[in-house]
Amino acid sequence: PSAVGAPGFHRVAPFALRNQRGETVTGDTLAGRIYVANFFFSSCNGICPKMLANLRRVQAAFAADHHVVLVSHTVAPAADTEAVLRRYADANGVLDGKWHLLTGPRDAIYDLARRSYFAEKRLGLERRPGEFLHTENMFLIDGNGRIRGVYNATLPADVDRAMDDIRALLREGHEAG
Numbered sequence: 069p070s071a072v073g074a075p076g077f078h079r080v081a082p083f084a085l086r087n088q089r090g091e092t093v094t095g096d097t098l099a100g101r102i103y104v105a106n107f108f109f110s111s112c113n114g115i116c117p118k119m120l121a122n123l124r125r126v127q128a129a130f131a132a133d134h135h136v137v138l139v140s141h142t143v144a145p146a147a148d149t150e151a152v153l154r155r156y157a158d159a160n161g162v163l164d165g166k167w168h169l170l171t172g173p174r175d176a177i178y179d180l181a182r183r184s185y186f187a188e189k190r191l192g193l194e195r196r197p198g199e200f201l202h203t204e205n206m207f208l209i210d211g212n213g214r215i216r217g218v219y220n221a222t223l224p225a226d227v228d229r230a231m232d233d234i235r236a237l238l239r240e241g242h243e244a245g
Contacts, residue, residue: 079213080105081184085141085172088153093139093168095213102237103137104230106206106221107181109144110156115204119221120160123206127167129231135211136234138167141181143202145171185215208233 084094104126108116123138130136142148148156153169156162162169170177181187187203208217208230217233219226 077214080209080215081180083172083176083180083184085170085177086150087168087170088150088157088162089164090150093170098137098139098209099213100211101135101137102211102234103139103209104206104234105139105141105185105209107141107143107177107185107187107203109142110148110152111144112202115202115222119204119206122221122224122227123167124161125224125227126231126234127161127163130234131163131166133238135238137165139170140167141170141177143177143181145174145177186218206230208237210237 080095082095084092087093104123106119106123108119110116123140127138142153148169148171150171153171157164157167157169181203185205185207187205187207204220204222206219206221206227207215208219210216216237217230219230221227
C-alpha cells in the first residue's frame, strides 16, 4: 500500500474513446472507480470468446456495485464501429453503464495498450506501427487509474483471483481514490 501512494506511481494515461452507445468515455469518466480493462475484437474466434465468458462472470459478480466497471478496448476499430459494438453488446449480455466496449482511432488505442497498460508480453521491444495487438491479459485499475494487477482473462482461476483483488480494493476504499 505505501508504494502505491508514492509520487510518480504509474497511472493509465488520459484517453477519450467512444462506447457502444456512442458516448465518450474518458479516464475522468472512470475516476474513483475500480475497473477491469482488456483488449479484444468482435470477430475474434480465438481467445476473445473465453475472455468474454470470464468477463461476464466479473460483470455478474459486481453488477450491483457502481464502483466497479469493465472496459474492453477493440484492437480492430476500423471493423468495430459503435454500431458493431452495440450489436456485440446486445448479443453477449454486456450491460450499458457497467461494461464499456470502446472504439476510436487505432493509434490512440494501440498507444494506450502498449504504453499505458503494458498489454503485451514482449515489453520493451520495438513494434512496427502496423503490428497487430492481441493479448489475453486483463488489467485491474484502481480508482486513481493505477494498474493493481494483471491476469490471464482466459483462465477462470486467474479471473477468480482478480475478483478477490477487486473485493480487497473495495474493502480498502481504493475505489474512491
